[in-house]
Amino acid sequence: MLELATPWALALLPLPLLAVRFLPPIRAGGTALAVPERIGAALIRRSRGAGSDMPARLQRALPWLIWVLTVLALCGPRMPEPVAALKVSGRDLAIALDLSGSMVRDDFYLDGAQVSRLEAVTAVGSAFARRRAGDRVALIVFGSDAYYATPFTFDTEAVARRIEEATIGISGRATNISDALGLALKRLEASEAATRVVILLSDGANNAGATNPQGVARLAADMGVRVHTIALGPKDETTAEEGERGVVDATTLRAISDVSGGQSFRVRTTEDLVAVTEALDRLEATDSDGLSAEVYAEFWIWPAVLAMLGCVGLAWREQSA
Numbered sequence: 001m002l003e004l005a006t007p008w009a010l011a012l013l014p015l016p017l018l019a020v021r022f023l024p025p026i027r028a029g030g031t032a033l034a035v036p037e038r039i040g041a042a043l044i045r046r047s048r049g050a051g052s053d054m055p056a057r058l059q060r061a062l063p064w065l066i067w068v069l070t071v072l073a074l075c076g077p078r079m080p081e082p083v084a085a086l087k088v089s090g091r092d093l094a095i096a097l098d099l100s101g102s103m104v105r106d107d108f109y110l111d112g113a114q115v116s117r118l119e120a121v122t123a124v125g126s127a128f129a130r131r132r133a134g135d136r137v138a139l140i141v142f143g144s145d146a147y148y149a150t151p152f153t154f155d156t157e158a159v160a161r162r163i164e165e166a167t168i169g170i171s172g173r174a175t176n177i178s179d180a181l182g183l184a185l186k187r188l189e190a191s192e193a194a195t196r197v198v199i200l201l202s203d204g205a206n207n208a209g210a211t212n213p214q215g216v217a218r219l220a221a222d223m224g225v226r227v228h229t230i231a232l233g234p235k236d237e238t239t240a241e242e243g244e245r246g247v248v249d250a251t252t253l254r255a256i257s258d259v260s261g262g263q264s265f266r267v268r269t270t271e272d273l274v275a276v277t278e279a280l281d282r283l284e285a286t287d288s289d290g291l292s293a294e295v296y297a298e299f300w301i302w303p304a305v306l307a308m309l310g311c312v313g314l315a316w317r318e319q320s321a
Helices: 005-013 015-022 037-053 056-076 117-129 156-164 177-188 213-223 249-259 270-283 301-321
Strands: 078-083 091-098 108-110 113-115 136-142 146-153 193-201 227-232 265-267 293-296
Touching: 005 037, 005 056, 005 293, 015 056, 056 249, 078 117, 091 146, 091 156, 091 177, 108 117, 108 270, 117 156, 117 270, 136 156, 136 177, 136 265, 177 193, 177 213, 177 249, 193 249, 213 227, 213 249, 213 293, 227 249, 227 293, 249 265
Parallel strands: 091 136, 091 193, 193 227, 227 265
Antiparallel strands: 078 293, 108 113, 136 146
């Protein structure tokens, strides 16, 4: 249904009538030029002939029509357009991604090709982020230190691109699980979301930072933040040979999720990783009524263009006269 953005502008319509009614008329001034009668009659005939291209009624009505069209353009005619509502879950979800040196190990397979752990995580993790429409999602990357790669945002595509661009070593080559989880909790502390969740993915053991991961997990529980953990890697500390490198501390990650009320997942293959993201989709569903937005198709340009053409017509008539 057509509506006006600024209907009060209609009050300007009678302004020319009020000007004609109350303003004093303009008195023409100047000097007269005496010419022979025959020349004067010829000039009068010529001026009448030049004005005959535009009907007299149109000449009188055109200025009023221009004014009406101008006021109509100022009113901003528009029509609402249907827009799909944005699904809003009321959830803030922080993804903490391990970028330590062990993520370079190529012990995963993706589409039949051998890939590094990071390549498997970025491929599956970016797809997971894109499916989080309705959540406010943030990305934390950690190694020796933890950093926010993306603040909380509804732009899940931007988060997915940052996951795809993740580079090993950008935050150091150690594994600082405590600081990553602590940084997520620091931002979530100010969150007013109904549900607050952290998804923590690591392929190693906490070997940096001064805080115990279980202690941070207890803080998460006190804040009402669920932490889901993903232990990534073919071997963990219970199955690996003594002194073997690149093994994941699945026990600590499981303890973090248990203390905070989340779920713990063990990932040994790319297929496991895909299954985990699907399980997380079920655990943290995004269905909701959605948040609608008002979007309009604007039509003010049409009366504005017609008013401009009318002004051009008036100018042309004056030049011809």
